[in-house]
Amino acid sequence: MSSVAAPLVEMSGISKEFPGVKALSGVHLKVERGEVHVLFGENGAGKSTLISILSGVFRPTAGAISIDGDEVSFHSVHDAAKAGIGTVFQEFSLVPTLPVFENLYLGRELMRGPLTDRRAMLAGARKLFAELDFDIDVVRPASSLSRAQQQMVEIAKAFLSNARVLILDEPTASLTERETERLFGFIAKAAASGVGIIYISHRIQEFQKIADRISILRDGRLIATVPARGTSERELIELMTGRAVDQVYPKIAHRADGPVVMTLRGIRTAGVHGADIEVRAGEVLGCAGLVGSGKSRIWRAAMGLQPLQAGKVTLKGRDVTGAATRALLKDGVFFLPSDRKSEGLQMTASARGNIELSLLDRADVAGSLGFVRPRRSRALTDAIGDKVGIAKGAMDRSVSKLSGGNQQKVLFGKGFGDDRDVYIFDEPTVGVDMGTRMALYQLIKDIAESGKAVVMISSDLPEVMNLSHRLLVFAKGRIAAELSGSAITEENVLKHFFAETEGAA
């Protein structure tokens, strides 16, 4: 078997077009048996589309896929699974109320006549978990598992259908260091047994530990496939962005003695166990941490978007603890949510309509009776569109028809309708292309340098590290470290990512 020359997986000339968007063009990818192959690239570079094609979610517009040298064509995830392709997506597909073993066999239940064979499934699940060396009680409901355990169940699901290719989409995004080590151990074992592994990750520092080769995608194209050993992190970032590192992130002038405009004291909320923060004018305050570290939720609680259990929030010296979101917005805070589709935009409304919504509290746009002055509104929205760089022709189009980058610009535009003192950006550049990203960084620079306070919450490490004057590293609902200036290094930040308890590490 192993003497067959053809690679385990070969994707050649893969292109994928969605209405109005070319997501992939002519991508080649080869994965050998026993290889750990990393896919690396920015959000929106096409990594997810590529693995969605390999796992049967999408069909390619052009190109061919071969497994063991035989050309295949998948019409569904089920087809791909039958061909030995197991995928663990970022979004887990477990039914929380069902026990682990039923989740495992969901859609492919073992039957005895017309009834499901509970005993056989239970035994099968136990056997599989023993083989994989996963220590999970298979009768527990999926909702009682930690994220790492849920991920193990997802991996087990892939192996239940004898996966020969295992695709892991950002598997460590929410794992602790210990869990990550276990996962890496498992990956090494699986690779040694001949499984080909495709691993998507943003964490460059992980690659040296596990990867054999790295393929870099940018704007839907394969830029290069390089060996993991002997390729430096700097080289990888430059391949990913297509630009020298210093060119992407602007230098933002720091006003060192800026007054404190907003304070958070002893904040407790779901996922945050007590944290103090001071926000200063003229400064970019970065918040880094794993998914679930509380870096975003503390701000959501301060903004009244999730219940505040304890703590005090002040804005410009006034106590605003527990104030309604709209009151805070009126008092000069801008909050840019991380998910523009679900929380940020009216998808069926125009770009102009979305921006206009943030102008309606201005007396010169809507008078005391609430009548809107169309001409005034139009002039203001045009000016904002200019400022954030939305093309004239795009202003009156429905935002659902705009690119991710333009949608994000619209979302930014909502912050320029009124005078604000504090700008809170939750994942400001998620899913946008490089050009837009640089434009948005420029906007952030302008805001900070005009003397406003900027809070930047981001999972994109290079981004928060390069733009922040002061960086808070969150771990397990607490602030594990506050770094500033030259102390903001990847090593320092990562050291605190996995802080098990306060003051440790």
Place this chain on the structure above:
Amino acid sequence: MSMPTTTIAEDPAAPRRSNAVLAGLRAVFLRVGVLPFFLVATLIAFSLVSKEFLALQNLTNVARQSVYLILVSLGQMLALVTGGFDLSVGTAIALTSVVSALAMVSLSHLLPPDMLWLAIVLGCCAGLAAALVIGSVNGLGVAVFGVSPFIMTLGVQSVGAGIALFLTGGVPVSGMPYEFGDMLGFGRVFDIPVPVLVAVVAATTIWLVMNRTRLGKHIQAVGGNVKAARLSGVNTTKVLFIAYALCALLASVAGLLLTARVGSGETNLGGTIALESIAACVIAGVSLHGGIGRVENVVLGGFFIVLLQNGMNIAQIGSYMQMVLLGSLLVLAVILDQVRYRLLVGER
């Protein structure tokens, strides 16, 4: 999926022209919805059945009859645009009718004859107030407690209908002042029937609200994406509450006009109007997903439903069969709304 969006001006090639026609139809469908297609189909079908159908006399008749449905549909549109709906509009009409009639009858006995107008005005106010209670309860449930609009308005519908029947014992309230019916039911100003005038004023007001005021934009924002609206500083609770209150008030106005027309307080005046008003709105392109809806189209949608009923009457289609057709039409319109929404949002 890709369709040419520009129309070809001078191209003799027939297939390209038909492509352009298709693209044009698609553009109309995306902008306005199914209404133009339904309207054209109805006009053609019934004018084939009977010559009377297209006669000016018949059409003005339809226009006058459609006033009540248009008023209710305008309110229904407000609820739909916020992303909900109101099944209790029929109850609002019934309660308005009963309460205003009871108030007018008793007040006209209490007050001296020369103050009859006061009795009529107060009676109307009592009817409006009753409907406002209905709307406020709906608003409270949906906006403050987050109850699904379906269950909230369904429950209130039963409560309101029960109260109306309880107040009257199921017997129509008679003995209303003659002047009330004479004015609101059959009166004319500048030779235009009063109900038509009322509908024109209501439609204009709602158009202004939806297109020219902060409230209107907020209503659209709440239906388009409630989370985004909240993060834009919109008081979503207040906006939802106002939408349901206005919906009930508009139904109430229709209730007053209907009461004036029939001359007595009736509990069964709004029996089928919840279904009809939702059908009118959806056919007129108001999306059940919320956020999308145009006042002028809703007016036309209300007119269309009554026109259809009129056509079916002329074609001597029995009332049972009419129910079947109307329900089917609503379902078809909702399916097409789904298709249209997908095309608009570009879901893949």
